[in-house]
Amino acid sequence: xxxxxxxxxxxxxxxxxxxxxxxxxxxxxxxxxxxxxxxxxxxxxxxxxxxxxxxxxxxxxxxxxxxxxxxxxxxxxxxxxxxxxxxxxxxxxxxxxxxxxxxxxxxxxxxxxxxxxxxxxxxxxxxxxxxxxxxxxxxxxxxxxxxxxxxxxxxxxxxxxxxxxxxxxxxxxxxxxxxxxxxxxxxxxxxxxxxxxxxxxxxxxxxxxxxxxxxxxxxxxxxxxxxxxxxxxxxxxxxxxxxxxxxxxxxxxxxxxxxxxxxxxxxxxxxxxxxxxxxxxxxxxxxxxxxxxxxxxxxxxxxxxxxxxxxxxxxxxxxxxxxxxxxxxxxxxxxxxxxxxxxxxxxxxxxxxxxxxxxxxxxxxxxxxxxxxxxxxxxxxxxxxxxxxxxxxxxxxxxxxxxxxxxxxxxxxxxxxxxxxxxxxxxxxxxxxxxxxxxxxxxxxxxxxxxxxxxxxxxxxxxxxxxxxxxxxxxxxxxxxxxxx
Ligand SMILES: CC(=O)N[C@H]1[C@@H](OP(=O)(O)OP(=O)(O)OC[C@H]2O[C@@H](n3ccc(=O)[nH]c3=O)[C@H](O)[C@@H]2O)O[C@H](CO)[C@@H](O)[C@@H]1O[C@H](C)C(=O)N[C@@H](C)C(=O)N[C@H](CCC(=O)O)C(=O)O
Ligand SMILES: Nc1ncnc2c1ncn2[C@@H]1O[C@H](COP(=O)(O)OP(=O)(O)OP(=O)(O)O)[C@@H](O)[C@H]1O
Ligand SMILES: N[C@H](CCC[C@H](N)C(=O)O)C(=O)O
Ligand SMILES: [Mg+2]
Numbered sequence: 001x002x003x004x005x006x007x008x009x010x011x012x013x014x015x016x017x018x019x020x021x022x023x024x025x026x027x028x029x030x031x032x033x034x035x036x037x038x039x040x041x042x043x044x045x046x047x048x049x050x051x052x053x054x055x056x057x058x059x060x061x062x063x064x065x066x067x068x069x070x071x072x073x074x075x076x077x078x079x080x081x082x083x084x085x086x087x088x089x090x091x092x093x094x095x096x097x098x099x100x101x102x103x104x105x106x107x108x109x110x111x112x113x114x115x116x117x118x119x120x121x122x123x124x125x126x127x128x129x130x131x132x133x134x135x136x137x138x139x140x141x142x143x144x145x146x147x148x149x150x151x152x153x154x155x156x157x158x159x160x161x162x163x164x165x166x167x168x169x170x171x172x173x174x175x176x177x178x179x180x181x182x183x184x185x186x187x188x189x190x191x192x193x194x195x196x197x198x199x200x201x202x203x204x205x206x207x208x209x210x211x212x213x214x215x216x217x218x219x220x221x222x223x224x225x226x227x228x229x230x231x232x233x234x235x236x237x238x239x240x241x242x243x244x245x246x247x248x249x250x251x252x253x254x255x256x257x258x259x260x261x262x263x264x265x266x267x268x269x270x271x272x273x274x275x276x277x278x279x280x281x282x283x284x285x286x287x288x289x290x291x292x293x294x295x296x297x298x299x300x301x302x303x304x305x306x307x308x309x310x311x312x313x314x315x316x317x318x319x320x321x322x323x324x325x326x327x328x329x330x331x332x333x334x335x336x337x338x339x340x341x342x343x344x345x346x347x348x349x350x351x352x353x354x355x356x357x358x359x360x361x362x363x364x365x366x367x368x369x370x371x372x373x374x375x376x377x378x379x380x381x382x383x384x385x386x387x388x389x390x391x392x393x394x395x396x397x398x399x400x401x402x403x404x405x406x407x408x409x410x411x412x413x414x415x416x417x418x419x420x421x422x423x424x425x426x427x428x429x430x431x432x433x434x435x436x437x438x439x440x441x442x443x444x445x446x447x448x449x450x451x452x453x454x455x456x457x458x459x460x461x462x463x464x465x466x467x468x469x470x471x472x473x474x475x476x477x478x479x480x481x482x483x484x485x
Contacts, residue, residue: 001096003063003078006038009091009191010082014069017078023062026096026158028089035060040089043067045209049085065089086157090190093157100164102193104134104172107304108179110223111200111236113350115153115178117289117297118200120325122176122304128318129310134167134175136160139326139458143167154183157190164192174308181206181219189223196307197227198300199235199245203349208379217241227251232307236296237262254307256299258292264303268295272361273331273339285316289324290331291357293350297324327457329354330474334481337447342473344457346375346402348385351454355393358450366448367395369441373434373455374416376407383412384419390454391424396444399430400437402455403463434462435476442480453477 004019024036030052033039039056041049041064053070063078064070065088072079082088094101107122109115116138123135123142135142138153143166154177155163167175179197183189202217210216224233225248233251235242238259246253256264269284270277276287276295280302287298298319305315331341341358345351351372358368370390374383390397399416401409413430420428431437441451453473456462462471 003038006092006095007080008095010080010088012080012082014081015079016069016072016081017063017075019078021062021078026089026093027056028156028158030056030059033059033061036062038063038065038092040085040092041066042085042089065092084187086187087190090157090187090192093161094191096158097161097165099191099193100161100168101175101191103168104164105174105195105308106164106192107174107176107196107198107308108189108192108194108223109176109198109200109300110179110181110184110220111198112203112205112347113353114200114293114297114300115180116325116344117294117328118198118300118304119176119178121297121301121319121322122174124322125301125305125315125318126174126176126308126310128322129305129314131174132170132172134163134172136163136175136177137325138178143170144172146170152183153178153180154188157188160188160192179223181216182209184219184223185210189226194227194231196232196234196304197224197249197251198304199224199233199239199242200296200300201236201239201349202241203347204379204382204385205347206379207381208377217244221245221247224249224251234264234300234303234307236300238296254303256296256303258295258299264299264306266295266299266302268292271295271357280316281312283313283316285320287320288322290329290361291353292360293353293357294324294329325458327459327474329357330457332474332477332481332483334483338442338445338481339450340442340477340481340483341450341452342457342477343452343454345454346386346456348382348389351386351389352393354452354454355390358452359393362450363448366450367445368393369396369398369445369449369451370394371398371400371434371437371441371451371453372416373400373402373409374412375402375455376405376409376412378405380415383415384417386419387416387428388419388421388424391420391428394452395427396441397424397428398437398441399428400434401432401462402434403459403461404465405463406465409464434471434473438473438476439480442477451477
């Protein structure tokens, strides 16, 4: 491909060198740059890509896209100066892969909690309806039947456009993707053509990255601000920021709610371990998913499917048979009637939702034992709050390690302990080793008790100092509890 074709839609501030040159691949990591590649110098959170420009020129880079031009001594290289390299990267990655997002219906789902659940159920539903479909999610990416490992909730623009290209080539009509707030801020979704956007909710998370709740909210809102007129924007108006998201969107606005009038509405009739019974758009339907928060997720899925012009009754019939995403309220019952639940709750709101769901559907006398940790190199302010919520809603809490990453796991636990009130102290234990923590919960549990293992859901690893060791909460629960088959 010629550089000039790649630059279509990019606002260039300054250009040094020729644009009628063949380029090989796109790269934002200097360590991977080869001959005739384009290197994008991105200002990141840990490093500034500009410091690697000289190195990539030595490695044979043909084009450098950057925000500040370096001293130029090799005039065979083309330099493209832009306002924001990440924006240019998004647009150029789209061009490189033939802008695949315009050749299928791309639906983005954003919000603090529920993205994976909503995107995954939509993916399963549209497949059941007979369409070839793609999924970009925290757990896994799918090109119809083909699984591609996910490294991020929203991939980088090159990986993202490459996956969309593969979906279009495989004949996919739809793609459902999670749009994380990091992805919006870092312009990973720049240049994509969306057919719709869905908002689930916004609560406390990622303040390490966004610094303030307002900045976090603005990042999510920017996704809706960027939607085209032809797209729909579906929002949860029971969330107090639900309408704020749509304030400046050009897309046509649609709403869903459990507590007020909306375009798509539902009422919870029953909420049991066996599933939800809802009145949804005046139809009486049973679902396999558990918890009132999942009533919101199901409503978001239903609304999206209807906005995609699918038959309402067919949608509800198929939806009632579908399960959710792996590691979300995933439960087993042991031979001695102990219930073990694995859930990906890793925000204060999610912990509260999952524990209040358990509180609502338990019979009364059983104990709720929660095993919980917080991730390292992530929002520290949520640590004491998550511990506090866990204590308020459980009979016993075991504080443990999650993915410590580069932090000392004992320090993370101490920061969680700060949220435990003196009266709650007596029901709390701290056990650094997560396997031991889960085992202890299983030993403490008696018939009828409920164990919640929160925070890691589907994850099959524990990340310590850059190394991911095999770790699976569900596997340990299964070992310890010996479920009824
Ligand atoms: C904080 C964050 O989001 N970081 C992401 C970001 O990195 P960055 O731009 O800050 O990178 P950096 O290390 O500062 O380096 C700056 C630039 O220099 C380049 N570089 C760096 C070193 C070198 O030797 N040569 C070189 O060229 C880097 O490739 C980069 O382009 O861009 C990288 C490439 O896309 C991502 O891999 C990286 O994800 C890190 C690993 C990460 O953990 N991100 C998490 C927090 C994240 O993105 N999470 C959200 C969702 C969370 C949720 O849903 O709750 C997600 O979408 O997954
Ligand atoms: N609609 C919802 N409202 C509040 N909490 C929810 C909702 N849906 C799911 N949860 C809780 O949040 C956890 C994460 O859900 P899910 O993986 O669907 O969210 P996510 O937005 O994809 O998260 P991430 O930001 O990590 O990608 C679940 O395990 C559950 O505890
Ligand atoms: N997508 C979230 C996942 C958090 C999961 C939790 N297990 C942790 O490691 O903090 C993040 O990157 O913040
Ligand atoms: Mg997710």
